[in-house]
Amino acid sequence: MAFSEAVDTSNDAVEAAVAVPRYFAAYEERFGLNVYRPVKVKVVCQRGERFRVETDRETFSARGIINATGTWETPYIPEYPGRERFRGRQLHTRDYRTAAEFAGQHVVIVGGGISAIQLLNEISQVTSTTWVTRRPLQFRDGPFDQEAxxxxxxxxxxxxxxxxxxNSVVSVTGLPRSPLIEAMEARGVLKRLEMFSEITETGVRWEDGTTQRADVILWCTGFRSSLDHLAPLLLREASGGILxxxxxxxxxxxxxxxxxxxYGPSASTIGANRAGAVAASELMGTLGVS
Known part of the structure; x- marks a missing residue:
């Protein structure tokens, strides 16, 4: 039996925050992996032919590195004029727990990705909302199959x-026109506004002077790769990416x-599983390890 069959991944209702840790815990147990934790890597430096890996517990020396930090630890919130003046609450997708905590408050939801849509759906059922994105959304008709x-x-x-x-996930996958989208349209909550130009003490303001009072600004604006610890290695190009x-x-x-x-095409659970084996094989080849 394949590992994916041994772990029940068929329940689409399971939230990612529950399903992903469950999957990796089962994976670790199944293959008897001896994971050294908790360890926080502070910085990685080049020292001759080896890498010096400084952590909050001890320092390691390594000939090669497979970095699998992903993006979850680096939520992205864009800079907007007045953000520091806002007297309400600001939080990111990563901080979201339940819609019930926003009952009775007006929530401005920022972002055009799947997470923004899902949280808009949940929160709009318990309180009033305003939804803003930088650009109009492009919905994808039809299933997101293997070819897509x-x-x-x-x-x-x-x-x-x-x-x-x-790029962001939604920029390459598009948003599926699903039953959820249709239900939100029927409820009248899928009304997108242009991005505001300024944050005030009590809400947000657009360029034409229109304002909206807000108690909460929820930034569903994605994540960046968690690679700050590799900064001394100067891996980035002038474009900001890594070749x-x-x-x-x-x-x-x-x-x-x-x-x-x-990072890049392996920034998903499935993509990382497949890429991990290839990365290990290629690194062993580079190091001359059979």
Whole structure:
């Protein structure tokens, strides 16, 4: 029996925050992985032919590195005039727990991705909302099948192989016109406004002077790759991205003894599983380990 069959992943109702930790806990147990935790890597530096990995517990020396930090620890909130003046509450998708905590408050939801849509749906059922995005949404008709998935991954892979920063997920997958979208349209909550130009003490203001009072601003504005600890290695190009190579675009071209799993096309649970095995094989080849 394959591992994916041994772990029940068929229940679409399970939230990612529950399903993903459950999956990796089962994976660790199934293969008897001895994971050293908790450890926080502070910085990675080059020391001759080896890397010096400084952590909050001890320091390691390594010939090669597979970095799999992903994006969850680096939520992105764009700078907007007045953000520091707002007297209400500001939080990111990562901080969201339940819609019930916003009952009786007006919530401004910022973002055009799937997370923004899902949270808009939940929160609008318990309180009033305003939804803003930078650009009009493009909804995708039809299923997101394997062919569409491969095409989306290819778009991301092409960018990182040119040293460009990865785009957001929704920019390559589009938003599916699902029963959820249709239900939200029927309820009249899927009304998108242009992005505001300023945040005030009590809400937000648009360029034409229109204002909206708000108690909460919920930033559903995505994540950035958690790579600050690798900064001393100067891996980034002038574009801000990292030039990637290798079979599945996990190998850093500037430093072939470093592989990034969870960056670019491998920034998903399925993509990371597949890329992890390839990255390990390629790194062992680079290091001359059989």
């Amino acid at each position: 998935g491969r095409a989306a991954v290819k778009l991301v892979e092409d960018r990182v192989r040119q040293g460009l920063p990865p 990637m190579g290798g079979r599945l675009a996990t190998e850093v071209v500037k430093a072939p003894r470093i592989h990034l799993v969870g």
